[in-house]
Amino acid sequence: MVRASERDSKWSMVVDIDRCSGCQACVIACHAENNIKLPDEEMYETGRTQNWIRIDRYWEGEFPDVKARFLPVFCQHCGNAPCEPVCPVYATYHSLDGLNIQVYNRCVGTRFCANNDPYNVRFFNWWEPIWPDIMRNYLNPDVTVRSKGIMEKCTMCVHRIRRAERTADRDGREINDGELMPACAQACPTGSLVFGDLNDDNSKVSHMVEDERAYRLLESLGTGPNVVYLKKVDPEYKGEAVKHHG
Amino acid sequence: MKAPVVASDQLINEELLNTVLVTNKRFWMLAVLLSTGVFAAVVVVVLLIINGLSITGFNRPVMWGFYITNFVFWIGISHAGVMISAILRLSQAEWRRPVTRAAEVLTVFSLLTAMMNPLIHTGRPWRTIYWLFPYDFARGIWPDIRSPFVWDPSAVFTYLTGSTAFVFIALVPDFAVIRDRTTGWRHVVYGALALGWRGTPRQWKLQIVAGVLLSAIILPVFVSVHSIVSWDFAVALVPAWHTTIFAPYFVIGAVHSGVSAVITMMAAMRWLFKWDNYITPDHFDSLGRLLIVVASAWFYFTLLELFFSIFYVESHEIAVWDLRFFQWPYNLMVIVFVFTGYIFPVGLWLSKRVRRNIVAMFWISIFVNIAMWLERFLIIVPGLQYKQAATFSWGSYMPSAAEGIFVLGTFCFVGLLLLIFSKFFPLIPLFDIKEGKVLTTEIQVGRVGVPAVYREE
Amino acid sequence: MANNGHNGHHVPEALGLTPAEITADQVSRVVSSGPKYRTALILSGALFALGIVGFVIRALEGFDDRSIWGYYAATMVWLLTTAGAAPLSAFAFRMTKANWRKPMVRAAEIWGAVTIYIFLLLIPMYFMIPSSQTGADSFRPTIWFHASWGAPHLWSAMGMLGFILAAACFFWITTVPDHAVLRDSDASRSWNRRLAIRWRGTSTQWQILQVGIILFGTFFFMGLFTAHFLVPSDFALALVPGWKDAIFPAYHMLTALQGGLATLIVTMYVMRRWGGLSDYIKMEPFWALTKPLIATCFLWFYFWWCAFIVYWFGRSDGEIGVLRYIQFETYRPFFLAGFLLCFLIPGILLIANPVRKSIIGPTIVSLIILVGLFFDRIRIYVASFGVPNDEVGHHAFDLSHALPAMILPDAIDIMMIVGAISGAVFVYLLVTRLVPPISMWEMKEDVLLRVIRPLLRGTYTLIGKPR
Numbered sequence A: 001m002v003r004a005s006e007r008d009s010k011w012s013m014v015v016d017i018d019r020c021s022g023c024q025a026c027v028i029a030c031h032a033e034n035n036i037k038l039p040d041e042e043m044y045e046t047g048r049t050q051n052w053i054r055i056d057r058y059w060e061g062e063f064p065d066v067k068a069r070f071l072p073v074f075c076q077h078c079g080n081a082p083c084e085p086v087c088p089v090y091a092t093y094h095s096l097d098g099l100n101i102q103v104y105n106r107c108v109g110t111r112f113c114a115n116n117d118p119y120n121v122r123f124f125n126w127w128e129p130i131w132p133d134i135m136r137n138y139l140n141p142d143v144t145v146r147s148k149g150i151m152e153k154c155t156m157c158v159h160r161i162r163r164a165e166r167t168a169d170r171d172g173r174e175i176n177d178g179e180l181m182p183a184c185a186q187a188c189p190t191g192s193l194v195f196g197d198l199n200d201d202n203s204k205v206s207h208m209v210e211d212e213r214a215y216r217l218l219e220s221l222g223t224g225p226n227v228v229y230l231k232k233v234d235p236e237y238k239g240e241a242v243k244h245h246g
Numbered sequence B: 001m002k003a004p005v006v007a008s009d010q011l012i013n014e015e016l017l018n019t020v021l022v023t024n025k026r027f028w029m030l031a032v033l034l035s036t037g038v039f040a041a042v043v044v045v046v047l048l049i050i051n052g053l054s055i056t057g058f059n060r061p062v063m064w065g066f067y068i069t070n071f072v073f074w075i076g077i078s079h080a081g082v083m084i085s086a087i088l089r090l091s092q093a094e095w096r097r098p099v100t101r102a103a104e105v106l107t108v109f110s111l112l113t114a115m116m117n118p119l120i121h122t123g124r125p126w127r128t129i130y131w132l133f134p135y136d137f138a139r140g141i142w143p144d145i146r147s148p149f150v151w152d153p154s155a156v157f158t159y160l161t162g163s164t165a166f167v168f169i170a171l172v173p174d175f176a177v178i179r180d181r182t183t184g185w186r187h188v189v190y191g192a193l194a195l196g197w198r199g200t201p202r203q204w205k206l207q208i209v210a211g212v213l214l215s216a217i218i219l220p221v222f223v224s225v226h227s228i229v230s231w232d233f234a235v236a237l238v239p240a241w242h243t244t245i246f247a248p249y250f251v252i253g254a255v256h257s258g259v260s261a262v263i264t265m266m267a268a269m270r271w272l273f274k275w276d277n278y279i280t281p282d283h284f285d286s287l288g289r290l291l292i293v294v295a296s297a298w299f300y301f302t303l304l305e306l307f308f309s310i311f312y313v314e315s316h317e318i319a320v321w322d323l324r325f326f327q328w329p330y331n332l333m334v335i336v337f338v339f340t341g342y343i344f345p346v347g348l349w350l351s352k353r354v355r356r357n358i359v360a361m362f363w364i365s366i367f368v369n370i371a372m373w374l375e376r377f378l379i380i381v382p383g384l385q386y387k388q389a390a391t392f393s394w395g396s397y398m399p400s401a402a403e404g405i406f407v408l409g410t411f412c413f414v415g416l417l418l419l420i421f422s423k424f425f426p427l428i429p430l431f432d433i434k435e436g437k438v439l440t441t442e443i444q445v446g447r448v449g450v451p452a453v454y455r456e457e
Numbered sequence C: 001m002a003n004n005g006h007n008g009h010h011v012p013e014a015l016g017l018t019p020a021e022i023t024a025d026q027v028s029r030v031v032s033s034g035p036k037y038r039t040a041l042i043l044s045g046a047l048f049a050l051g052i053v054g055f056v057i058r059a060l061e062g063f064d065d066r067s068i069w070g071y072y073a074a075t076m077v078w079l080l081t082t083a084g085a086a087p088l089s090a091f092a093f094r095m096t097k098a099n100w101r102k103p104m105v106r107a108a109e110i111w112g113a114v115t116i117y118i119f120l121l122l123i124p125m126y127f128m129i130p131s132s133q134t135g136a137d138s139f140r141p142t143i144w145f146h147a148s149w150g151a152p153h154l155w156s157a158m159g160m161l162g163f164i165l166a167a168a169c170f171f172w173i174t175t176v177p178d179h180a181v182l183r184d185s186d187a188s189r190s191w192n193r194r195l196a197i198r199w200r201g202t203s204t205q206w207q208i209l210q211v212g213i214i215l216f217g218t219f220f221f222m223g224l225f226t227a228h229f230l231v232p233s234d235f236a237l238a239l240v241p242g243w244k245d246a247i248f249p250a251y252h253m254l255t256a257l258q259g260g261l262a263t264l265i266v267t268m269y270v271m272r273r274w275g276g277l278s279d280y281i282k283m284e285p286f287w288a289l290t291k292p293l294i295a296t297c298f299l300w301f302y303f304w305w306c307a308f309i310v311y312w313f314g315r316s317d318g319e320i321g322v323l324r325y326i327q328f329e330t331y332r333p334f335f336l337a338g339f340l341l342c343f344l345i346p347g348i349l350l351i352a353n354p355v356r357k358s359i360i361g362p363t364i365v366s367l368i369i370l371v372g373l374f375f376d377r378i379r380i381y382v383a384s385f386g387v388p389n390d391e392v393g394h395h396a397f398d399l400s401h402a403l404p405a406m407i408l409p410d411a412i413d414i415m416m417i418v419g420a421i422s423g424a425v426f427v428y429l430l431v432t433r434l435v436p437p438i439s440m441w442e443m444k445e446d447v448l449l450r451v452i453r454p455l456l457r458g459t460y461t462l463i464g465k466p467r
Helices: A002-007 A025-033 A041-045 A112-116 A158-171 A183-187 A204-208 B009-021 B025-055 B066-077 B079-090 B100-121 B125-131 B148-179 B184-193 B201-234 B246-273 B281-309 B315-326 B330-349 B358-385 B401-424 B430-439 C019-031 C035-060 C066-085 C087-095 C105-127 C153-184 C190-195 C203-235 C248-273 C283-314 C317-328 C332-351 C360-385 C389-394 C411-431 C440-449
Strands: A011-016 A054-060 A067-073 A092-094 A100-102 A122-124 A151-153 A193-197 A227-230 B440-445 B448-453 C450-455 C458-464
Touching: A011 A204, A025 A054, A025 A183, A100 A151, A112 A122, A183 A193, A193 A204, A204 A227, B009 B148, B009 B401, B009 B430, B025 B246, B025 B401, B066 B079, B066 B100, B066 B201, B066 B246, B066 B358, B066 B401, B079 B100, B079 B148, B079 B201, B079 B246, B100 B125, B100 B148, B100 B246, B100 B401, B148 B184, B148 B201, B148 B430, B201 B246, B201 B358, B201 C283, B246 B281, B246 B358, B246 B401, B246 C283, B281 B315, B281 B330, B281 B358, B281 C203, B281 C248, B315 B330, B315 B358, B330 B358, B430 B440, B440 C440, B440 C458, C019 C153, C019 C440, C035 C066, C035 C411, C066 C105, C066 C203, C066 C248, C066 C360, C066 C411, C087 C105, C087 C153, C087 C203, C087 C248, C105 C153, C105 C203, C105 C248, C105 C411, C153 C190, C153 C203, C153 C440, C203 C248, C203 C360, C248 C283, C248 C360, C283 C317, C283 C332, C283 C360, C317 C332, C317 C360, C332 C360, C440 C450, C440 C458
Parallel strands: A011 A227
Antiparallel strands: A011 A193, A054 A067, A092 A100, A122 A151, B440 B448, B448 C458, C450 C458
16 A cells, blocks of 8 residues: 555554453454454364454462453554564465554465464364354455465454545545544443554544553563553552463 | 495396386285275365364464374474485485485475364365465455465475475486386376486486576575475464574474484385385484484574563463473373384484384384374474463363364375375486485405495585 | 596505504504603693692682683683594594594594593582572573573583593593403403493394493483583683674584694604604595685685674674673784684685695694684683672673773683693693503504405506495
8 A cells, every 4th residue: 555655654552451340342343354264162172263362361369369450452563573584475464554464365375474473362164154044144244255275364344444544545644543443442431442643743642552551461572562552550559470271 | 334235236126116006915904994084074074164263172262283284293203204304415425315305295294284274273264265376466465475375385385485496306216217117198198207317428417417407496495485384383472482583493303203204105115015125224214313413403403492481470371381391181191292203213213223123213203203293293282371470361172073084184184195196106216316326335445345425525 | 437546636645564463563552652752741740730839829719700710711622622622533434434444433432531630620510600500680691591500511511521421431432452362461440341331242242242332322312412511601601791693502513622622643653753653644544634624724714704794793782892802902912813823824824735645634634724713712701700799790781881901811721721721731631541542443444444456457446335
């Protein structure tokens, strides 16, 4: 997209953990928006569910003083993405506006990107996609249906971004902050997910990343994630967290 | 070393061409058995292409499993040929002679087999073959040379080309021998393959120069192949994969499993073709001694890998090692791997009686390769299961029947290819044996006769 | 296919000496020494004394600030890498039953006795490194993890002590038959009697000797691996935050193989040129030793590259920090010198057959390698010692915040470098007074096993290989 470079955007998401209630509305919205395969029992059993955004749930503390902690995780669109250089066919690359792009029809299925992805946010299509007949008409025409043998992941709803860019181009204006949102941010009832342009100094995300609570996931790996998290504000927090799942 | 062969040139020709000219009952039994295995693997592959990778045990986060393990294993086996042929040829070790051809052929066939694994692994092999070549001329999109998966096929195909040339150069004089003993279409085919070999001094000299040159050129390729295979893992950020030791560790492990496979194969050849005069306990003895060194170096690298994985006491690295060492079923695998891969074999090889006992050597070498297969599995899967500290995404892996059958099928496939090869070409180089006979003699020192060779090593 | 001499292989010459002549000549060498020897001894002794003076001056500044000791550490490790590894050739080529080894084994083994001196140099270094118990909140990564006490000092020192014991025993057992010869000669001295442990040359004794050589040689070999595991882990890796490099001990070991071969070649040259041993040490061992030497040069690159590619691809903060610090920014001149002198220049030179098929060629290449290894040790140990302790506690995992500045040697460092190296030469020269510089028993064996016989159209050297 040449226009993207003219605009010089850097699309980013800020996740305020303090606001996340773990309601999973983002997960459902993402499924609906991006034609993600509906998980069934077999997919769960074999560990092959596809959730481009998922809510990691960690327990903190020991029973009975135990708390659930929620962490929405999706593709971090790393500035120095480990998944990109390992792909032999450039099926994943970095766009000029800061997104990690997956090119479906170039993917050959080595799954190296998924291995090298420290966040586990890349999903492989183990099956040919099949929807119940009644669901077929619900598919989003803007998003490709991925066939078996292909890698997929969060696109930050790139189709919405491109549409907003086209609209703005037609009207001859800049994209307004808050004009466009990925499905997950749109569906989030608590406003935990905030999307915007980091290169726009007046955008909401630009202010939020300055927050002292800001951090990035697995930052020491040097991946340079584009997604910023804001730490939980917890008055009862007592030192090191005890993490276990199950 | 005692001269291994006390036969005339005539007898050598007769005995070693035996496989090409006569077919015995054991041969047919084995052929049928191996073909069945190959057939089963073919069925599995067809099912896999129809159903996609859903019939395997892969999941998120364990995206690689049996197929890649098997790929690394066979690439490892392929290091036997060059290890035996090139290094021993350059160092002029006399005992290499009957071993070289079989080892080289094993290299070629195991490389072919190895490359099938990643192709099947992707689920859509035709697309994967497509990307092995710079394909998209129209849009100027070439394969990404930063990816280890571009280095990998380049290295493997270079190695395949080189080792095929290596086998061929060594076969030329033997082709001429067969050409002179056959009639009809076989005479024509072997004649063409012999490239007009007449055994003139000039031809011999060229053949020797080509052999030495190829040995020297193929050595860097030999080292690079498994190093590059190791970088498929080591450059990734997966804990317990991302370690600098992997390249030499893989190479030396490959030599360990490859040379063990040569022992297995030599014992099988002795049983199948009754070449007791050519493949003697001396050869097993020498290979056993070589393996003590190789196995110890390999174990040293294993320990380095362990030490420096936990060097910084990082929680996610510790988690992977905890999974490997203490959790079912990996704890059992680690025990089997350490004992059958190093402690038992090296302990037994220290005894000369074991090294010269062919039945014992056969079984030990099989166990070594079981351990080496497990080693690759233990490297690949646990790291993926516990990738990074985000425990919510930790997973497990249970291979399906489809994967198991395919893996067994690859073993049958290599066996079958070797059998077919033995039907058309001599598995022991005739000319090399004859040369060894000329160069080996005895000198008298005081009261004893000391075996001697006409060259320094 | 009798191809000796036709395909570029060196034709071995038969030795023109009888066993009796060998004995007489070698015994006389132990008894008397020439003016060249005395000059060398006095010169190296004087420089050694200068080094001791330098050490004392430096020691007055104390051992707490590690950074001023970087060059001392680099020199000590360089000696361990070169002289300390030289005896390995004597063991390895005995194991492969290479006949050409016979004139050179003793030259290599005497370096085994020098390892005791190298260990003495190591002892002060234990006062410079922090204990792994530096407090609960500033955990220092070491291979000893949470060792309850004595780590790393005690355990590392014990490992090193094992190594020098193995080296000394290996040196001793290979000289037993020669001590017996000396004992029975006019030159007999009391230590000959003791060290010869009632050697009579019976078949049983010869068998025991073979087993002993294999045993102590194996211990030495394992000890060498241990030494090159402990030293780089405790004195380099553990001191630099983020330097987590599993291949590094293996790389260190490889440089030891390279340095050992180079040391041996230079030693043989000196013995030939100034030691009057040109009748024994001919071109054969030079030609043969360059084959493993060229392999080590290329493996140098391989081992370096294996670490580099993983770090470069990994790109985590710690990895990039270490790459910048010890290779591409702070210590770049030293890294480049090591790269050129350990790999590129010797590798290219040794490919040429004329270079290898001479005596001066391998010697020059070996000198280049020895210098290159010294630069390599500087970039490793001076760099590691230059990282201050504080940083380890505060940002535990990377050098990305600030790279320490490069440290260059001052006058005292140079005194210590020259002194330490001269000290090793001094000790070596002293040991040649104890045992002959050529292994008499093996040279005599060589005379017996070497026969020239005709084959087909030529005459060739035939070498017996006893089982």
